[in-house]
Amino acid sequence: MLTVLLVDDDAEFTEVACTIIEFLGHDVLTAATLQEARDWLQKETFDHILLDFMLPDGSGAHLFDELDMLPKRPRVTLITGHPSVKSVIKGLCGPNIDYLVKPIQREDIEAVLSRKPEKAAPKRDKIEKHFDLLIGESPAMQELYKLISRVSKTSANVMLLGESGVGKEVVAAAIHKASDSEGNYIATNCGAFSKELIASELFGHEKGAFTGAVGRKEGVFEQAESGTLFLDEITEMPIDMQPNLLRVLENKVVIRVGGTKTIPVNCRVVSATNRTMEEIAQSKVLREDIYFRLAVFPITIPPLRDRKEDITLLAKTFIEEFNKDNNASFEWDEAQLETLKAYDWPGNVRELRHFVHRAAIMSDPESNALELPKTIESPFAQKQSTTPSLQAGRTIEDVEKELIYATLEKVNGNKTMAAEMLGISTKTLYNRLHAYGDLSKDEQ
Amino acid sequence: MTNEEFSKMSVYVHDARKPLNRISMQAELIKMALNGDIPTQKAVDALDKIIASSKDCSNTLSEMTSELSETVSDSAK
Numbered sequence: 001m002l003t004v005l006l007v008d009d010d011a012e013f014t015e016v017a018c019t020i021i022e023f024l025g026h027d028v029l030t031a032a033t034l035q036e037a038r039d040w041l042q043k044e045t046f047d048h049i050l051l052d053f054m055l056p057d058g059s060g061a062h063l064f065d066e067l068d069m070l071p072k073r074p075r076v077t078l079i080t081g082h083p084s085v086k087s088v089i090k091g092l093c094g095p096n097i098d099y100l101v102k103p104i105q106r107e108d109i110e111a112v113l114s115r116k117p118e119k120a121a122p123k124r125d126k127i128e129k130h131f132d133l134l135i136g137e138s139p140a141m142q143e144l145y146k147l148i149s150r151v152s153k154t155s156a157n158v159m160l161l162g163e164s165g166v167g168k169e170v171v172a173a174a175i176h177k178a179s180d181s182e183g184n185y186i187a188t189n190c191g192a193f194s195k196e197l198i199a200s201e202l203f204g205h206e207k208g209a210f211t212g213a214v215g216r217k218e219g220v221f222e223q224a225e226s227g228t229l230f231l232d233e234i235t236e237m238p239i240d241m242q243p244n245l246l247r248v249l250e251n252k253v254v255i256r257v258g259g260t261k262t263i264p265v266n267c268r269v270v271s272a273t274n275r276t277m278e279e280i281a282q283s284k285v286l287r288e289d290i291y292f293r294l295a296v297f298p299i300t301i302p303p304l305r306d307r308k309e310d311i312t313l314l315a316k317t318f319i320e321e322f323n324k325d326n327n328a329s330f331e332w333d334e335a336q337l338e339t340l341k342a343y344d345w346p347g348n349v350r351e352l353r354h355f356v357h358r359a360a361i362m363s364d365p366e367s368n369a370l371e372l373p374k375t376i377e378s379p380f381a382q383k384q385s386t387t388p389s390l391q392a393g394r395t396i397e398d399v400e401k402e403l404i405y406a407t408l409e410k411v412n413g414n415k416t417m418a419a420e421m422l423g424i425s426t427k428t429l430y431n432r433l434h435a436y437g438d439l440s441k442d443e444q
Numbered sequence: 445m446t447n448e449e450f451s452k453m454s455v456y457v458h459d460a461r462k463p464l465n466r467i468s469m470q471a472e473l474i475k476m477a478l479n480g481d482i483p484t485q486k487a488v489d490a491l492d493k494i495i496a497s498s499k500d501c502s503n504t505l506s507e508m509t510s511e512l513s514e515t516v517s518d519s520a521k
Binding site: 010016081082 | 454457458460462464465466467468469470472473475476481482487490493498
């Protein structure tokens with residue numbers, strides 16, 4: 001049995017609704033105005049409030065802050081006369097709210113009152129992180145998790161292939177984590193070192209091996225002893241350095257630069273590249289013998305656009321991270337998540353993460369609502385509008401007009417060129433522009 | 445239709461929905477009475493109220509059409 005407060009200014013409606021709610025076995029009290037509702041809230045505790053959006057002394061939404069202050073926040077169901085108000089309220093009050101749209105049926109009331117209050121709550125917090133690192137429940141990611149757990153039981157070298165920003169380094173760390181190895185996880189970027197320095201970075205050097213080598217230094221192979229060595233951008237390693245790497249991989253020993261002693265190494269090498277296997281084969285950036293040594297177990301990480309169902313999970317995780325770090329409490333609304341899903345994310349998860357952080361920084365810190373920029377832009381991709389420009393419900397004339405103006409803009413108003421691009425005669429173009437009232441007679 | 449006309453119409457639609465909501469709720473009451481959950485007299489009252497609400501709704505719609513036709517004839521002048 002619940003204690004319900006029904007707030008609505010239509011006396012006839014409240015009377016009947018009370019009969020029904022009481023028949024359903026609940027206690028019900030009514031209020032016709034915000035003020036009456038406030039009075040009741042002071043005197044009684046309620047499990048559920050059915051709240052009309054439009055009340056004589058203001059909007060039902062005004063009650064929200066006061067409800068938050070109560071020791072036990074009742075569940076709220078808003079009653080609205082207009083379906084379109086729904087999305088507005090959703091933006092205002094967050095996702096954990098129910099609606100009834102007038103005209104109301106008995107089943108509607110039954111449904112909202114019998115809904116389990118716990119239902120919405122756990123859904124928003126726990127997003128599972130696979131291997132404590134990876135987020136996503138799409139089939140593509142499930143497949144990836146399977147590969148990671150398989151390979152982690154072996155000591156095989158892994159090559160990670162995937163576009164920039166898909167999270168190759170995170171996957172490498174996940175492999176290390178799943179391996180339960182006793183050594184460290186060491187990451188280095190093969191593209192970040194000059195030809196002269198890379199040998200020292202990988203294999204270490206002895207004191208005085210070259211100018212500036214003031215002390216002895218362990219290479220990353222040694223540091224990753226019994227652990228995992230992550231070599232990022234392996235295809236950017238100078239090709240004439242690759243035989244040295246091959247020797248280490250084959251013989252499992254390193255010799256420091258300027259040294260003579262062979263040091264045994266024992267680590268899994270996870271390498272990564274943003275080139276595809278075909279590109280690697282064609283462009284000769286990686287010696288074939290090295291490729292087979294490193295890619296005993298190649299894993300391709302899917303781009304974000306191939307697992308769009310994970311965007312919601314990722315976006316929520318990123319905003320939670322941001323909230324935690326900045327003491328904020330931003331939340332997504334469904335429409336915004338749909339917008340994010342509609343975009344292709346050429347920069348993948350990295351781009352999404354930066355986009356989310358940027359949106360959070362740009363949003364009003366006093367509110368919980370995130371403000372998205374009108375367009376999601378990336379210099380690496382063609383501009384995409386966040387509102388799809390082609391929508392059902394627009395007339396052909398309308399779309400035609402937009403296309404004509406877009407083309408004209410592109411060619412700086414050159415009508416001959418625009419007509420050519422549009423595949424129409426210049427005369428037709430002039431006629432159209434004239435019809436839009438954009439051309440005076442003498443210009444023709 | 446201008447914005448002003450549209451908002452005027454929205455008000456009428458909102459007003460017309462109110463009696464519809466009453467009708468819907470009264471109908472539920474009648475269902476309950478037929479099931480024997482509440483006394484039959486309640487159903488008779490509910491039917492009267494449905495008739496009243498139908499008239500309300502109809503009046504609101506007539507008001508809306510006459511008001512909107514005025515603005516149409518205004519703009520035609």
